[in-house]
Amino acid sequence: MSESTNTIEEFVASDYKYGFVTNIESDTVPPGLSEDTIRFISAKKSEPTWLTEWRLKAFRHWLTMEEPKWPNVHYTQPDYQAISYYSAPKQKKTLNSLDEVDPELRKTFDKLGISLNEQKRLSGVAVDAVVDSVSVATTFKTELAKQGIIFSSFSEAVAHHPELVQKYLGSVVPHTDNFYAALNSAVFTDGSFCYIPKGVRCPMELSTYFRIEAANTGQFERTLIVADEGAYVSYLEGCTAPMRDENQLHAAVVELIAMESAQIKYSTVQNWYPGDKDGKGGIYNFVTKRGLCKGANSKISWTQVETGSAITWKYPSCILLGDNSQGEFYSVAVTNNCQQADTGTKMIHIGKNTRSTIISKGISAGRGQNSYRGQVKVMKGAANARNFSQCDSLLLGDKCGAHTFPYIDVQNPTAQVEHEASTSKIGEDQIFYLNQRGIETQDAVNMIVNGFCKEVFRELPMEFAVEAQKLLGVSLDGSVG
Amino acid sequence: MNPPLIEITNLSAGINGKQILKGINLTVRPGEVHAIMGPNGSGKSTLGYVLAGRKGYDVTGGSVTYDGKDLIELSPEDRAREGLFLAFQYPVEIPGVNNTYFLRAAYNEQRKHRKQEEVDAVDFLAIVRQKMKLLELPEAMLKRAVNEGFSGGEKKRNEIFQMAVLDPKLAILDETDSGLDIDALRIVAEGVNKLKRPDNATIVITHYQRLLNYIVPDFVHVLFDGRLIKSGGKELALELEEKGYDWLIGKNGK
Ligand SMILES: Nc1ncnc2c1ncn2[C@@H]1O[C@H](COP(=O)(O)OP(=O)(O)OP(=O)(O)O)[C@@H](O)[C@H]1O
Numbered sequence A: 001m002s003e004s005t006n007t008i009e010e011f012v013a014s015d016y017k018y019g020f021v022t023n024i025e026s027d028t029v030p031p032g033l034s035e036d037t038i039r040f041i042s043a044k045k046s047e048p049t050w051l052t053e054w055r056l057k058a059f060r061h062w063l064t065m066e067e068p069k070w071p072n073v074h075y076t077q078p079d080y081q082a083i084s085y086y087s088a089p090k091q092k093k094t095l096n097s098l099d100e101v102d103p104e105l106r107k108t109f110d111k112l113g114i115s116l117n118e119q120k121r122l123s124g125v126a127v128d129a130v131v132d133s134v135s136v137a138t139t140f141k142t143e144l145a146k147q148g149i150i151f152s153s154f155s156e157a158v159a160h161h162p163e164l165v166q167k168y169l170g171s172v173v174p175h176t177d178n179f180y181a182a183l184n185s186a187v188f189t190d191g192s193f194c195y196i197p198k199g200v201r202c203p204m205e206l207s208t209y210f211r212i213e214a215a216n217t218g219q220f221e222r223t224l225i226v227a228d229e230g231a232y233v234s235y236l237e238g239c240t241a242p243m244r245d246e247n248q249l250h251a252a253v254v255e256l257i258a259m260e261s262a263q264i265k266y267s268t269v270q271n272w273y274p275g276d277k278d279g280k281g282g283i284y285n286f287v288t289k290r291g292l293c294k295g296a297n298s299k300i301s302w303t304q305v306e307t308g309s310a311i312t313w314k315y316p317s318c319i320l321l322g323d324n325s326q327g328e329f330y331s332v333a334v335t336n337n338c339q340q341a342d343t344g345t346k347m348i349h350i351g352k353n354t355r356s357t358i359i360s361k362g363i364s365a366g367r368g369q370n371s372y373r374g375q376v377k378v379m380k381g382a383a384n385a386r387n388f389s390q391c392d393s394l395l396l397g398d399k400c401g402a403h404t405f406p407y408i409d410v411q412n413p414t415a416q417v418e419h420e421a422s423t424s425k426i427g428e429d430q431i432f433y434l435n436q437r438g439i440e441t442q443d444a445v446n447m448i449v450n451g452f453c454k455e456v457f458r459e460l461p462m463e464f465a466v467e468a469q470k471l472l473g474v475s476l477d478g479s480v481g
Numbered sequence B: 001m002n003p004p005l006i007e008i009t010n011l012s013a014g015i016n017g018k019q020i021l022k023g024i025n026l027t028v029r030p031g032e033v034h035a036i037m038g039p040n041g042s043g044k045s046t047l048g049y050v051l052a053g054r055k056g057y058d059v060t061g062g063s064v065t066y067d068g069k070d071l072i073e074l075s076p077e078d079r080a081r082e083g084l085f086l087a088f089q090y091p092v093e094i095p096g097v098n099n100t101y102f103l104r105a106a107y108n109e110q111r112k113h114r115k116q117e118e119v120d121a122v123d124f125l126a127i128v129r130q131k132m133k134l135l136e137l138p139e140a141m142l143k144r145a146v147n148e149g150f151s152g153g154e155k156k157r158n159e160i161f162q163m164a165v166l167d168p169k170l171a172i173l174d175e176t177d178s179g180l181d182i183d184a185l186r187i188v189a190e191g192v193n194k195l196k197r198p199d200n201a202t203i204v205i206t207h208y209q210r211l212l213n214y215i216v217p218d219f220v221h222v223l224f225d226g227r228l229i230k231s232g233g234k235e236l237a238l239e240l241e242e243k244g245y246d247w248l249i250g251k252n253g254k
């Protein structure tokens, strides 16, 4: 095992030293998926036997499953044998200056107000040794270590904290859960791991942004966050900058575990490439995200702003096992042009006095199709469970669509479940009112849309909220004539 | 005499092919207050919308010169930035959009248009506080969403508050008095009077002469069936109050 580690390190090192891209390229497995591919991946990553076995079990189960047909989306199924499931970290082509960056991309960066240094980092322009984010990242890690917080790539966690990983991996999203989760379990390459010890309140927002090595974790990402008793963490995933990727299929798994009185706040901004105006070339984003409120009085909040991808299939969910535990889901999903989104949440009430809140805002423009699919399930033992759901849809134009599929299953008579839904259009009178105050139509639309999303944006950390607002503007650019 | 601020010549306009304005002639000079009265459905609001450039309101004839420019050529937002303000008869709700945020965006659009520097949130708050005193508005109104859940009277006050902040050259007040209680009417009217300067002008659309006791017009016009059928001084409003419109319509009736 350690031999293969050396090999990878050598390759990476040699690439760095001589810039031999070809060496690295040869480290990619040929397309196709078999037990051998999985053993190869596991060996390349010097994984312990239990993990190899876990992957194989997932793979064998996956072979018996079928791709789900129930989501309200239409696409050509990926050919899973045509995908290459492993490639060693690639050195991105380094550009010499921002002038070499695609001008369209730069325009978007400017609209988002991304700083020049940041623009360079994101587009792979060579920068001086002192880049803001790198130095920040270093201070950041020292600070976390002092408090006993573990925040690392998934591979590092497997190497340094195998007992924690083994204990929790697959404990919320078992490898049998669904087609994409099974596939991810078999072939995941990397991701993030985070552990907050008992009673520790993580002093800063944890962001994948600071984990630069995670920028290229590829299409099968795995995230595992554990907040021990009384711990608190706020985790930010993603980036408002447009993310391009050659991989069409993305199937990530995120597992959250909150012990007694612990709280996890997980915020996502997803801005994968949605494809061109006709929907060509966009990313398929099939994600399984689930949180387990394991201990009493624990709380998990999902906040997501989904503007990218050609197809989004995503239901961040909460299992409210501990008594008095709380689950929250705040979501903004935008579909423009040919984008399709089928997203929502599941709140499973098991413990007594458990509470859940669902606020979903769907925005459709162009020919975009937006579906909310939410399940609220109250089990027999969940006395006095409470749920409040509000699903609002906003339509821009008349070629787009919004669909709501609420599933409610209540098995305890003391439970209270409330569901509200609305669909509205941006009014011509609203736009004229803003025009009459000097605000042009596109800005007026952005303002109205941001107002519509306010309840979700206020759940986001401050800077993230500002970026998300701008992002929404960019995503809807040209949506109203 | 001052050159006109707005000169409307033989203006005809319609909605969805239906002719509403049938040849309006009106000249307003800086420093003047004009009142437009007329029965329901005569086209008063339509005139306001046409001047503000609302989509769907098509000019079919005539011309409008505003501040030396061809008004009809300008986009609605450019008309606003050039200092044309319409206080809506039915102000629109923009849910979730903070009133101050919205107003600062509007204010800064105007400044950008004039090649002036934009003001930040802190400086803007100072400007806004001053204008609020003028209209005796509660501070809480600044924090709420634009017109969302406002009472009818609060919406009207919010319109005049916006006018105070944006400081237009030409303000068209469409039935701002309707829905205001007696005290609010006085406060709003006094606010409008305090904003009056030799270089700006106001067109007041109203059904009630009562408002004109506070905002004293230099001219009163009667709009009927898309035409201004009678013009006079402030005493015309009193006469209308007493006699109604029938005596005028009889003469001009279809
Ligand atoms: N979208 C529309 N389509 C057809 N006719 C319209 C439309 N909007 C307004 N009208 C008509 O245009 C005419 C003038 O309406 P306008 O609102 O300008 O009247 P007004 O003088 O402001 O009346 P009020 O005193 O009741 O406010 C009315 O007959 C009205 O029904």
Ligand SMILES: [Mg+2]
Pocket (backbone or CB within 6 Å): B044, B045, B046, B089, B174, B175
């Ligand atoms: Mg009217």
